[in-house]
Structure formats: structure tokens, C-alpha cells
Amino acid sequence: MPKPTIGLEVHVQLRTDSKMFCACPMEFGAEPNTRVCPVCLALPGSLPVLNRVALESTIALGLALHCHITPFSQFHRKNYFYPDLPKGYQISQYDLPLASDGYLTLPKESIAASFKKVGIIRVHMEEDTAKSIHGASLAHNVGYALLDFNRSGVPLLEVVSAPDLESPEEASAYLVELRAILRTLGISSGNMEEGALRCDVNISLDRGTRAEVKNLNSFRAVRKALEYEFQRQCERVERGEAVLLETRHWDEAKGVTIPGRSKEEAEDYRYFPEPDLLPLEIDVRWVEQVHRSLPELPEGRRERLASLGLHPSEAITLAHNPELACFFDGALEVGAPPKETANWLLGEVQRILHAGGKSLEETPLTPVRLAELLRLIQQGVISSKGGKALLEVMLTSDRPPAELVEALGLAQVSDPVQIRLWVQEAIAANPKQSEQYRQGKEALLAFFAGQVMKKSFGNANPELLDRILKEELQATA
Amino acid sequence: MIVTLEDVRHIARLARLAFDEEELLAMRGEMEALLSHFSRIDTLDTSLVPPTTSVLPLANVLREDTPHLGLSHEDALQNAPEQEGGFFRIRTFLEDAFPRVPALQGSERIPAKT
Amino acid sequence: MPSLECLPSREAKGYQRKRKMINPLLMQPAHRVLPLLRAGEISSVELVRAALDWIAEADPDLGAFLYVAEARAMARAISIDKARHQGEEVGPLAGLPVALKDNMCQRDTPTTCGSRILEGFRSPYDATVVRKLEEAGAVILGKCNMDEFAMGSSTENSAFQQTRNPWDLERVPGGSSGGSAAAVTAGEVYLSLGSDTGGSIRQPASFCGLPGMKPTYGRVSRYGLVAFASSLDQIGAFARNIPDLALAMQTISGHDSLDSTSLPEAVPDYLGALQREPGALRVGVAKDQLALEGLSPSVRQIFEEAIAKLAGLGFLLEEVTLPHASYGLPTYYLIAPAECSANLARFDGIRYGLREEGRDLFDQYCRTRRQGFGAEVRRRIMVGTYALSAGYREAFYLKAQKVRTLIRQDFTEAFKRVDLIALPTTPTVAFRFGERTEDPLSMYMADLFTIPISLAGLPALSLPIDWIPPEEGEGPPMPVGMQLVGPAMAETRVLQAAYCYEKSSGLHDLIPSFVNDRKGLRFDPQQCSQIWGQI
Known part of the structure; x- marks a missing residue:
């Protein structure tokens, strides 16, 4: 069985406030051609000026991917004509990418057999193109295309991996990890469906001739396309046919890759240094400054969380969700116990959010409030079950948890006299069951506990109840 | 220094310029003459000379990431040869991504505009 | 120096019609008119009206303007007069017609x-220099003719019209900023802006007998200047004399955050500096450049006389060599076309400009650009694309970039020994129409002495040093210019030296016969009061 060799080329849209080379606001979903200026429309006479945050975001990603940050870099013009490329050249980087020679570590638990480093060949900056809508999608207007330049000049990073990936699952894991890093750095939404993350894949069998597959707009598409392409190449080889060096496109609807039109002649991009921009000189101090400002990255975060006693899957989930991880850390800061916090945050909180179709930021729940909830349970003020009821309310109300406990009557009854009274009532009311228990049917303990819980509206302290119930059942003997 | 007709055709395709046969021939001659003249710089030894990309003693010219609106929608589209619904309109180009044949070969000729 | 008043004047065939007299005020330098505006002795409305009338009268023969913004200019003149009347701050150029x-x-x-x-095409935005001129109160009368995309040395490559040299209407004004130079020469405006990539200000300044300056690369913002060759393009100005030129340069120079290649250094007070003597500056004379083939013997002779005059004014002459400057021409004609091939790719008929329908998009691109660009522009795009294409990039583009380094080093070496370098501006005086259009190389030769300085990004100024009779055929005497070149950022020194020379020569008061029937009219500063009296 041949083995696939896979490399990914990922385009990442940065989430800056303004575009790469002009001050146009980055606003997705704005009316067409309303976030444009002479620069991103390439009007005659306009000139580019580089966005500092875009540059520093690139350095940050380079560092997060363990890359070498070049001390000297430069932009080049990549020359080709295309309607979505207004200048007739794309400002990109050529022989001096900002970051190179790094790696990304795939988390151990996400793939059964491996814990591996995927080489990062380069990370470079370039500008996005305009968006085109083709006539085909506008039934009345076949044969025409419409251009919206709002996206023109949005900062892009191109992240090129080495062909180190050996399965569609690994490719998927790589993308997930890369997205987690981008989100942790806060430099991109990483949202594939919105085009903030775009992926081209190269795949070959046993490092033979590779095919490139473009137009992969979801994690699912990446995996499916790779599976299809692997299968297709295997079948060719079995039939004794060679795999062709070609660019193919993923047809989402049909679930197949189709060959792109073969090029009459090789593209000649005529790269040359962009004379409208000056070189970048990135000294060690600058790099260190960016390094110091880096947040805890997914890899380190996973290790730390695991060391706190979290289950590996919990650690991965938190590491891949920077907002959740921040929330988690916030709760720990005010004294919440790690395991319980993870348990509640990833369990009950997510369950309720999911059911309500909401995100955490949309609720009034804060790390401090969650910690308070856990403290109330720990101190026995409320039961675990009461905690769940309280949480439901906390996700819609911003009243202090203690107040809610009061208002909802969730406070746990830990008064032994009261509990003993309920227990005695329950035994008295169920002499038959009481008799059976004494004859050895210990499972009936739960029956009596349920009876008492009913009487207490669920608020009886379960540990106390357990102790008193046993005492009373023995005593009646 | 020899420039062939095929070179000229190839360059014309890259540059998106149409020429008729007569113009191609003339352009070939002109390019060959000019490039031959310019290749005079070959006589200089530049093996140890760094290239000049910019004469400026500057680097790291950056702007802060502060957004402000550029052109109004009307200004953006005012020069558009064709527009529709706030978009620039152009003939569809999906099948044009990879040009197959150069325009204007053989006898086809564009009348010069006066 | 021959007395111009005695020399025959010749106008091109068909241009012998009687013109109305020019308002003499229009032939004054800005420095004599601005105080009158300031004092309220004349209004901007009067001045702008006079200039517009003169343009209407003279420009059909001259062809300097492609567009005259009459209504807009008048409205602006009215608002400036009003603001001045109300005591508002109106700026140093308030009310002055410029182009x-x-x-x-x-x-x-x-x-x-x-x-x-x-x-x-109508621009939806202002270039930085336009903003600066308007902030200074200047009234922009219109847009001047030029070689298409600034590619040319005679303005013959304009797709729209010829511009004639006011000193001899059968000759070119130079290029590519020929319209801007002719407009100032002929009294249509007081100051004009040009752009200089390989000599496009200095060469027409020389051909038209004006001072014209290209500053250090980066001194003036290029934002809003349609790019030809980005690493070489610089905006500069034409004026009637050096103080006016200093004023123009002062107005447009300075850092601009919209241009990454804009120098952050503060701009010195050029005008103030003209009040001071520059001292005994060392002027380098590049003898090797004077030996170059193509330099006309009479231009060389006039240049050497000018050098001698400089010595007489107290400048110290030093011989310098620029061993690689003679490689400037091929170097420039590889780098500039390479950059232009990319800069002109945006003209694709999609967002603005001409569109020619074709069979498919590829065909549409090719036809649009074929119809839209003239022969010289197409030629340069082709050469530039070739120089960048796979297999030739190293031998042509990269090699030229390296030779550019050698040329810059020549100047660096020379400026260790001298404060300024003097060179002829052009190898010949203005040539006749059609003389060089057939042979691109002969046209390129017109920039022989200006190109190396552009490649080095240095400030340089051309100023008239004399008028000489034509070497062939008949015709009125034509101006000859001298270039003064400084090290980077030394605009002040260049202007000071040029002012020294100008004061001693008095040549700036010459005006071409074109402007009225009096041949070679000379304005004597002492006659000024009489002229004002007539107005």
C-alpha cells in the first residue's frame, strides 16, 4: 500500500483594523466597493505603505511556528494579469520571506499513533485580491463577472508546510493546530468558511509526482479532497498510469477533484523588488519584543493544563479554544479548582450554550462567577444538582450567584435535625421497603434518599442525608 | 544579442499587448537593436557589486493600523467603464485564466485609432 | 553674448498670425507679482483672468495645455481675494497662477x-503636491502636455498634441515635461510642476531657457504622481528665476506619510538661504563626460565658458571623473522600462480608462492596451518585460541594478572632493520636430547627461547659461543649460550656487519673441515701475 505525502499551503487573512498597504477599514460584509481607496483600487498615482500590525503579526506567527525571522526582508512585485488583481501585480515576498525553517507540533492525542513535528518552509506576507462574482451565480447575467474591491489589499500570510504529512487526518490536525495558534495569537479569525483560512494541498504517493488541489474552503473539504485524491492516485498507479504534475480543483458538490486547464506555457511572474516600499530590517531586539508579547501558545498550554491534572482531551479542547482557555485561567486565578473548572466549563456550560445556540461572550457568565458557583458547591451551600440549576440561570442573569441561590431557594439543607425528621417521616411512610432493606436489599437506600430529596425539594445535603439515612434504617431494626 | 519573433510573441503575451505581424517584425528589430546596445553593460565586472533597489537610506517605513474611510462609493465607481449594482462589471473570465492563443496573429489587424 | 534684440526671429509655418499683446505682468517672475497681490495692488481675479486670456490667445499655437480649468481657477481666485480681503491667512503663493x-x-x-x-479619466483624489500647492494658495490653471506616461524627451509622444518651443516654434520644448516648461516660458503661468525620471524636468528646462529642478529622490512626495519608474520618478518645478524656483520647491517638498519613499528630514528654508552667499564652493567638472560622443561642440564651448564664469565668481574648480556615468543610458533604459512594465499593468480597462472589447478577456486586455498605449510606451513595456522575463532577468535587470550601484559610487567618490558637480544639461540645443522620432536611441541620447544623476537619486538643477544660433539651418538663437548637481539633500547648496550665477548673468530676464511682436523682449528690472504704471 503506497503512502501519501502531503504538504499544505495555507493563506491566512489577518484580522487587522486596516488593510495591508492602505488605511481602508477591514469590514467584512460591507456593501461592495465601499471599503476602497486609491491604493486598493490601484488608481493611477497611488502608493502603498505597510501596516505595522500586519508586519508584527507575521513575526508573531513566525515565532509561534519556531521559525527563523529574517533580519532583512523585502517585498517583491509578482506580475500577472487578472481582473481581481487591480495593479496587475501582487505585492508579495519572494526570496526573502519574513519567517522560514520552523515547525508545528501536532498534539499527541489527536492522532492515535503519532506525535510529530511538521516542517514549516516559510511564512510570508502578501495582499489579498478582490472578490469576483461570476455570471453563473447570477442567472440573469450569465457571461459577466462583478468585482468587489473591499477585499483587495487585505493582509494575507502564506504558510507553506513541508511535505511531512502522511494522512488526510494529519493534514486536518495540522490545520486545526495552525488555526488554534492563529486564534491564540489573536491575529486571524481562522474561519475557513468565511475565507479567513484558505488551503491548497499538494499530495503525492511515496514522494512521487505531486498534484495540487485548490479551492478547499472547509476542514471537511480538505480531508475529503485528500482522501479522494489519494484514492485516485492509487488507482492510477494500479492501472500502471503515471500521476501527472497538475493543478486540480475540488468540486464540493460532486466530491471529486477535477483537472484545471493545463497551461500553454509556464507562468513567468517576473518578480522584482517593489520600489514603492523600503526594505525591512528586523533586529534581534524587535524580534525579542514581539516574543515577549506572545501569549501562551497551544502547545505549552496543553502541557500546563495536563500538569494541572486535566484530562488530555480537556487540555486539547482548551488549547484550541483560546477564549475558553482564557476563561478557564481567569477562574483559576480567583481560586477555582482546575479539574472541576474544566469539568463544568467544558461540560455543563457548553451543553447549555449549545442547546441555546449561544456563545460564551453573549452570556453574563464570567470566570469570577463560575468560580463562585464552584465555591458554593464545594462549601456545601448548594448541591451539585442545585449548581446545574443555578448555572442555567447564571447564563442569562447577571445577579450575583449567592443572591440567585437565595431567590431560587437552592440553598442546601445541612441541618441534621431537619434531615433526620424527613428521614424518619420517609421510613414511617414506607414500612414495607424499610423491612426489605433490613433484610439485605441495600439498593433501597437510593429509594429512601429519593423520598427525602422530594421532601426537601432537592436541597438536602446528600452526604449528610446518606449518613443519617443509614443510621435511622439501622435504628428502626 | 538575438531576439526572435517567438520571443517577441511570448513577451507580448506576458505584457498583454496585441501586435499584428508587421508590427511584430518591426518590434523584433527594435528590441534587438536596443537590447544589443544596452548589453554594453555586460563588459563591466559586477561580480562583487550589490544591486541598487533603492537609493534611499531608509528601512521599516510603516504606518499605524488606524483605519479611515477612503473613497465614497460614487467616487470609487465614477470611472468604471461598466458597473452594475455597486460592482465593477466585466465579461466573465473563468475560462480565461490560462490564455491559450495570443490575440491578433496572422492577418487580423486592428485599425489604428486616430 | 549676442544681443538677442538684433537676431531674426522665426515662427513655424502657419503661426504667423497676429496675436494680442501679452499683459506684461504675466512675464514677471512670481517674486515681483506676489508682493503686488499681497499689497492688494492687483487682485488674483485680475491676474488669473489675464493668464487665462493669454492661454486662450497663445496656447492654440503653443500647445502647452491639455486641460484648462477656467471656471474652477476663477472661482478659486475669487475665494482667495475674498479671504485676503477679510484678513485671513492665505499662504505664500496666494492667488498665483500655476500649472x-x-x-x-x-x-x-x-x-x-x-x-x-x-x-x-477624472481623478477622485488629490496628489500630495496638489494639496500643498493649494494650501499655499496657488491657483492651478490646468494640466500641461507631456510625453505619454513621461516616456520621451520631446513631448512628441503625447497622444493628443504637439507642444512647441516658445523660442522657435519649429523646435520641440524637450520632454517629457515639455508642456510645463513651455507654459512658464511663454508667460501662461508663473510656476509649473514637472516630473523627472531621467531628465524630464532638466532637459526641457534647458531647451526652453528656464531654471528647472529635480530634488533628491524622496524630497517631494510621489503620492498622486502617476508612476513611470518608481525608483527614479521625482516631482520638481520650473520657474522664471532661481528665487521663484526656490519658492516652488519649498512649497512642494517635505515628508508625506502616504509615500513610503518620502524622506523624513525637515526641508530647509531655501528662500532664506538665497540671501546668504554660499562661500567658496568646490565645483567638480567631469572632463570625461565632456568627451562623450554626442555632445555638440558649440554646447561644449558655451558650457566651458560658463564654468570659467563660475571660477570668476569665486567657485573653486576641481576635475572629477565619473567613470561609469557613460553606462547610465543602457542602465536607465533597462531599469526604467522594467519598472514601467509593472507600473502600467494597472491600465487594463476594468476599473477606469479605455476598454476595447475582444473575443475573450485575454483578447480584451491585449486590444485595450494596444489601442490605449502609443508606440514608445509599448516599446518600453516590451523591453522592460523582456528584461524581467525568465532567463533574461539576471543578464539585464539585475545587471543594470548592479551598474546603478557603480554609478552611485562614482558620485559618492566625487562628492568627497567637491561640493557640487557641473555638467551640460543636454548634448545639444532643442531639436526640430520629427528629427529623432524614427530612431529611439537618438531620442534617448537627449538624456545622456541627466540620466546618471537620476540613477543616483541626487538633486540637480538646470539653469540657462546662454543662447546660441542654430548649428544647422536658420533660426533664432536657442538656449543652452548647465546642470548643477549636489549630494543627496543638498538642494540649498545647488540653489545658492545657481542664484549666484543667475545674478551675474541676468539671463533670466530674457523672454521669447513668441510672447509678442517685440523680438527678444528684455525686461529691465528698472523698467518695472513703468510697466506697473501701464497696468
Whole structure:
């Protein structure tokens, strides 16, 4: 069985406030051609000026991917004509990418057999193109295309991996990890469906001739396309046919890759240094400054969380969700116990959010409030079950948890006299069951506990109840 | 220094310029003459000379990431040869991504505009 | 120096009609008119009206303007007069008629770059220099003719019209900023802006007998200047004399955050510096350049006389060599076309400009650009694309970039020994129409002495040093210019030295016969009061 060799080329849209080379606001979903200026429309006479945050975001990603940050870099013009490329050249980087020679570590638990480093060949900056809508999608207007330049000049990073990936699952894991890093750095939404993350894949069998597959707009598409392409190449080889060096496109609807039109002649991009921009000189101090400002990255975060006693899957989930991880850390800061916090945050909180179709930021729940909830349970003020009821309310109300406990009557009854009274009532009311228990049917303990819980509206302290119930059942003997 | 007709055709395709046969021939001659003249710089030894990309003693010219609106929608589209619904309109180009044949070969000729 | 008043004047065939007299005020330098505006002795409305009338009268013969913004200029003159009347701050150039080369964007105004591909295009934004001129109160009368996309040395490459040299209407004004130079020479405006990539200000300044300056690369913002060759393009100005030129340069120079290649250094007070003597500056004379083939013997002779005059004025002459400067021409004609091949790719008929329908998009691109660009522009795009294409990039583009380094080093070496370098501006005086259009190389030769300085990004100024009779055929005497070149950022020194020379020569008061029937009219400063009296 041949083995696939896979490399990914990922385009990442940065989430800056303004575009790469002009001050146009980055606003997705704005009316067409309303976030444009002479620069991103390439009007005659306009000139580019580089966005500092875009540059520093690139350095940050380079560092997060363990890359070498070049001390000297430069932009080049990549020359080709295309309607979505207004200048007739794309400002990109050529022989001096900002970051190179790094790696990304795939988390151990996400793939059964491996814990591996995927080489990062380069990370470079370039500008996005305009968006085109083709006539085909506008039934009345076949044969025409419409251009919206709002996206023109949005900062892009191109992240090129080495062909180190050996399965569609690994490719998927790589993308997930890369997205987690981008989100942790806060430099991109990483949202594939919105085009903030775009992926081209190269795949070959046993490092033979590779095919490139473009137009992969979801994690699912990446995996499916790779599976299809692997299968297709295997079948060719079995039939004794060679795999062709070609660019193919993923047809989402049909679930197949189709060959792109073969090029009459090789593209000649005529790269040359962009004379409208000056070189970048990135000294060690600058790099260190960016390094110091880096947040805890997914890899380190996973290790730390695991060391706190979290289950590996919990650690991965938190590491891949920077907002959740921040929330988690916030709760720990005010004294919440790690395991319980993870348990509640990833369990009950997510369950309720999911059911309500909401995100955490949309609720009034804060790390401090969650910690308070856990403290109330720990101190026995409320039961675990009461905690769940309280949480439901906390996700819609911003009243202090203690107040809610009061208002909802969730406070746990830990008064032994009261509990003993309920227990005695329950035994008295169920002499038959009481008799059976004494004859050895210990499972009936739960029956009596349920009876008492009913009487207490669920608020009886379960540990106390357990102790008193046993005492009373023995005593009646 | 020899420039062939095929070179000229190839360059014309890259540059998106149409020429008729007569113009191609003339352009070939002109390019060959000019490039031959310019290749005079070959006589200089530049093996140890760094290239000049910019004469400026500057680097790291950056702007802060502060957004402000550029052109109004009307200004953006005012020069558009064709527009529709706030978009620039152009003939569809999906099948044009990879040009197959150069325009204007053989006898086809564009009348010069006066 | 021959007395011009005695020399025969010749006008081109068909241009012998009687013209109305020019308002003599229009032939004054800005420095004599601005105080009158300031004092309220004349209004901006009067001055702008006079200039517009003169343009209407003279420009059909001259062809300096591609577009005259009459209504807009008058409205602006009215508002400036009003503001001045109300005691508001109106700026140092308030009310003064000026003009732009048509490759500078002005809001809601056509910008064609002398090209069909931009016919009908109206810029929705202002170039930084336009903003600066308007902030200074200047009244922009319109856009001047130029070689298409600034590619040329005679303005013959304009897609729209010829511009004639006011000293001899059968000769070219130089280029590519020929319209801007002719407009100032002929009294249509007081100051004009041009752009200089390989000599496009200095060469027409020399051909038209004006001072013209190209500053250090980066001194003036290029934002809004339609790019030809980005690493070489610089905006500069034409004026009637050095103080006016200093004023113009002062107005447009300075850092601009919209241009990454804009120098952050503060701009010195050029005008103030003209009040001071520059001292005994060492002037380098590049003898090896004077030996170059193509330099006309009479131009060389006049240049050497000018050098001698400089010595007489107290400058110290030193011999310098620029061993690689003679490689400037091929170097420039590889780098500039390479950059232009990319800069002109945006003219694709999609967002603005000409569109020619074709069979498919590829065909549409090719036809649009074929119809939109003239022969010289197409030639340079082809050569530039070739120089960058796979297999030739190293031998042509990269090699030229390296030779550019050698040429810069020549100047660096020379400026260790001297404060300025003097060179002829052009190898010959203005040539006749059609003389060089057939042979591109002969046209390129017109920039022989200006190109190396552009490649080094240095400040340089051309000023008239004499008028000489034509070497062949008949005709009126034509101006000869000298270039003064400084190290980077030494604009002040260049202007000071040029002012020294100008004061001693008095040549700036010459005006061409074109402007009225009096041949070679000379304004004597002492006669000024009489002229004012007539107004």
C-alpha cells in the first residue's frame, strides 16, 4: 500500500483594523466597493505603505511556528494579469520571506499513533485580491463577472508546510493546530468558511509526482479532497498510469477533484523588488519584543493544563479554544479548582450554550462567577444538582450567584435535625421497603434518599442525608 | 544579442499587448537593436557589486493600523467603464485564466485609432 | 553674448498670425507679482483672468495645455481675494497662477498622462503636491502636455498634441515635461510642476531657457504622481528665476506619510538661504563626460565658458571623473522600462480608462492596451518585460541594478572632493520636430547627461547659461543649460550656487519673441515701475 505525502499551503487573512498597504477599514460584509481607496483600487498615482500590525503579526506567527525571522526582508512585485488583481501585480515576498525553517507540533492525542513535528518552509506576507462574482451565480447575467474591491489589499500570510504529512487526518490536525495558534495569537479569525483560512494541498504517493488541489474552503473539504485524491492516485498507479504534475480543483458538490486547464506555457511572474516600499530590517531586539508579547501558545498550554491534572482531551479542547482557555485561567486565578473548572466549563456550560445556540461572550457568565458557583458547591451551600440549576440561570442573569441561590431557594439543607425528621417521616411512610432493606436489599437506600430529596425539594445535603439515612434504617431494626 | 519573433510573441503575451505581424517584425528589430546596445553593460565586472533597489537610506517605513474611510462609493465607481449594482462589471473570465492563443496573429489587424 | 534684440526671429509655418499683446505682468517672475497681490495692488481675479486670456490667445499655437480649468481657477481666485480681503491667512503663493504636468492627480480633473488609455479619466483624489500647492494658495490653471506616461524627451509622444518651443516654434520644448516648461516660458503661468525620471524636468528646462529642478529622490512626495519608474520618478518645478524656483520647491517638498519613499528630514528654508552667499564652493567638472560622443561642440564651448564664469565668481574648480556615468543610458533604459512594465499593468480597462472589447478577456486586455498605449510606451513595456522575463532577468535587470550601484559610487567618490558637480544639461540645443522620432536611441541620447544623476537619486538643477544660433539651418538663437548637481539633500547648496550665477548673468530676464511682436523682449528690472504704471 503506497503512502501519501502531503504538504499544505495555507493563506491566512489577518484580522487587522486596516488593510495591508492602505488605511481602508477591514469590514467584512460591507456593501461592495465601499471599503476602497486609491491604493486598493490601484488608481493611477497611488502608493502603498505597510501596516505595522500586519508586519508584527507575521513575526508573531513566525515565532509561534519556531521559525527563523529574517533580519532583512523585502517585498517583491509578482506580475500577472487578472481582473481581481487591480495593479496587475501582487505585492508579495519572494526570496526573502519574513519567517522560514520552523515547525508545528501536532498534539499527541489527536492522532492515535503519532506525535510529530511538521516542517514549516516559510511564512510570508502578501495582499489579498478582490472578490469576483461570476455570471453563473447570477442567472440573469450569465457571461459577466462583478468585482468587489473591499477585499483587495487585505493582509494575507502564506504558510507553506513541508511535505511531512502522511494522512488526510494529519493534514486536518495540522490545520486545526495552525488555526488554534492563529486564534491564540489573536491575529486571524481562522474561519475557513468565511475565507479567513484558505488551503491548497499538494499530495503525492511515496514522494512521487505531486498534484495540487485548490479551492478547499472547509476542514471537511480538505480531508475529503485528500482522501479522494489519494484514492485516485492509487488507482492510477494500479492501472500502471503515471500521476501527472497538475493543478486540480475540488468540486464540493460532486466530491471529486477535477483537472484545471493545463497551461500553454509556464507562468513567468517576473518578480522584482517593489520600489514603492523600503526594505525591512528586523533586529534581534524587535524580534525579542514581539516574543515577549506572545501569549501562551497551544502547545505549552496543553502541557500546563495536563500538569494541572486535566484530562488530555480537556487540555486539547482548551488549547484550541483560546477564549475558553482564557476563561478557564481567569477562574483559576480567583481560586477555582482546575479539574472541576474544566469539568463544568467544558461540560455543563457548553451543553447549555449549545442547546441555546449561544456563545460564551453573549452570556453574563464570567470566570469570577463560575468560580463562585464552584465555591458554593464545594462549601456545601448548594448541591451539585442545585449548581446545574443555578448555572442555567447564571447564563442569562447577571445577579450575583449567592443572591440567585437565595431567590431560587437552592440553598442546601445541612441541618441534621431537619434531615433526620424527613428521614424518619420517609421510613414511617414506607414500612414495607424499610423491612426489605433490613433484610439485605441495600439498593433501597437510593429509594429512601429519593423520598427525602422530594421532601426537601432537592436541597438536602446528600452526604449528610446518606449518613443519617443509614443510621435511622439501622435504628428502626 | 538575438531576439526572435517567438520571443517577441511570448513577451507580448506576458505584457498583454496585441501586435499584428508587421508590427511584430518591426518590434523584433527594435528590441534587438536596443537590447544589443544596452548589453554594453555586460563588459563591466559586477561580480562583487550589490544591486541598487533603492537609493534611499531608509528601512521599516510603516504606518499605524488606524483605519479611515477612503473613497465614497460614487467616487470609487465614477470611472468604471461598466458597473452594475455597486460592482465593477466585466465579461466573465473563468475560462480565461490560462490564455491559450495570443490575440491578433496572422492577418487580423486592428485599425489604428486616430 | 549676442544681443538677442538684433537676431531674426522665426515662427513655424502657419503661426504667423497676429496675436494680442501679452499683459506684461504675466512675464514677471512670481517674486515681483506676489508682493503686488499681497499689497492688494492687483487682485488674483485680475491676474488669473489675464493668464487665462493669454492661454486662450497663445496656447492654440503653443500647445502647452491639455486641460484648462477656467471656471474652477476663477472661482478659486475669487475665494482667495475674498479671504485676503477679510484678513485671513492665505499662504505664500496666494492667488498665483500655476500649472501641473498632466501626470499629477487633481480631484475631479482629467489626468491623462498624455495617453489615450486615460482619456476621460477624472481623478477622485488629490496628489500630495496638489494639496500643498493649494494650501499655499496657488491657483492651478490646468494640466500641461507631456510625453505619454513621461516616456520621451520631446513631448512628441503625447497622444493628443504637439507642444512647441516658445523660442522657435519649429523646435520641440524637450520632454517629457515639455508642456510645463513651455507654459512658464511663454508667460501662461508663473510656476509649473514637472516630473523627472531621467531628465524630464532638466532637459526641457534647458531647451526652453528656464531654471528647472529635480530634488533628491524622496524630497517631494510621489503620492498622486502617476508612476513611470518608481525608483527614479521625482516631482520638481520650473520657474522664471532661481528665487521663484526656490519658492516652488519649498512649497512642494517635505515628508508625506502616504509615500513610503518620502524622506523624513525637515526641508530647509531655501528662500532664506538665497540671501546668504554660499562661500567658496568646490565645483567638480567631469572632463570625461565632456568627451562623450554626442555632445555638440558649440554646447561644449558655451558650457566651458560658463564654468570659467563660475571660477570668476569665486567657485573653486576641481576635475572629477565619473567613470561609469557613460553606462547610465543602457542602465536607465533597462531599469526604467522594467519598472514601467509593472507600473502600467494597472491600465487594463476594468476599473477606469479605455476598454476595447475582444473575443475573450485575454483578447480584451491585449486590444485595450494596444489601442490605449502609443508606440514608445509599448516599446518600453516590451523591453522592460523582456528584461524581467525568465532567463533574461539576471543578464539585464539585475545587471543594470548592479551598474546603478557603480554609478552611485562614482558620485559618492566625487562628492568627497567637491561640493557640487557641473555638467551640460543636454548634448545639444532643442531639436526640430520629427528629427529623432524614427530612431529611439537618438531620442534617448537627449538624456545622456541627466540620466546618471537620476540613477543616483541626487538633486540637480538646470539653469540657462546662454543662447546660441542654430548649428544647422536658420533660426533664432536657442538656449543652452548647465546642470548643477549636489549630494543627496543638498538642494540649498545647488540653489545658492545657481542664484549666484543667475545674478551675474541676468539671463533670466530674457523672454521669447513668441510672447509678442517685440523680438527678444528684455525686461529691465528698472523698467518695472513703468510697466506697473501701464497696468
